[in-house]
Amino acid sequence: MxxxxxxxxxxxxxxxxxxxxxxxxxxxxxxxxxxxxxxxxxxEINKMKEVDKWLEQFRQIWETRFNQLDDVLATLKKQQK
Structure with a gap:
């Protein structure tokens, strides 16, 4: 383009x-x-794949942290009821 x-x-x-x-x-x-x-x-698709591969390590870390945050928020919400 x-x-x-x-x-x-x-x-x-x-x-x-x-x-x-x-x-x-x-x-x-x-x-x-x-x-x-x-x-x-x-x-440049191959270069973009390299970037995606490098970012994958951080993606896994952040997904784990967001899941932990979801658990904490769900626990707090239950405690408020």
């Missing part, structure tokens, strides 16, 4: 989208491909 096409899907400016795309390109999470006067961006 072009930056304009991406910006149309969000409540933000094209300049903000371009800034994010520049950072994502530097991180090699998206690639840019010039086509005529337009530049198209696409995801």
């Amino acid at each position: 072009t930056p304009n096409a991406i910006a149309e899907n969000f409540n933000t400016t094209r300049q903000a989208v371009s800034k994010h795309l520049r950072i994502l390109t530097e991180c090699e999470l998206v690639k840019q491909e010039p086509r005529g006067r337009e530049v198209y961006f696409s995801l």
Whole structure:
């Protein structure tokens, strides 16, 4: 997609989208491909999978903590009744 096409899907400016795309390109999470006067961006799926794999360790920790918080809140709610 072009930056304009991406910006149309969000409540933000094209300049903000371009800034994010520049950072994502530097991180090699998206690639840019010039086509005529337009530049198209696409995801680098394998890099995104690496990020997802890295985040998984934190996802498990937070899911455990949220489940523990649910248990505490349920206990407190029962005590109030």
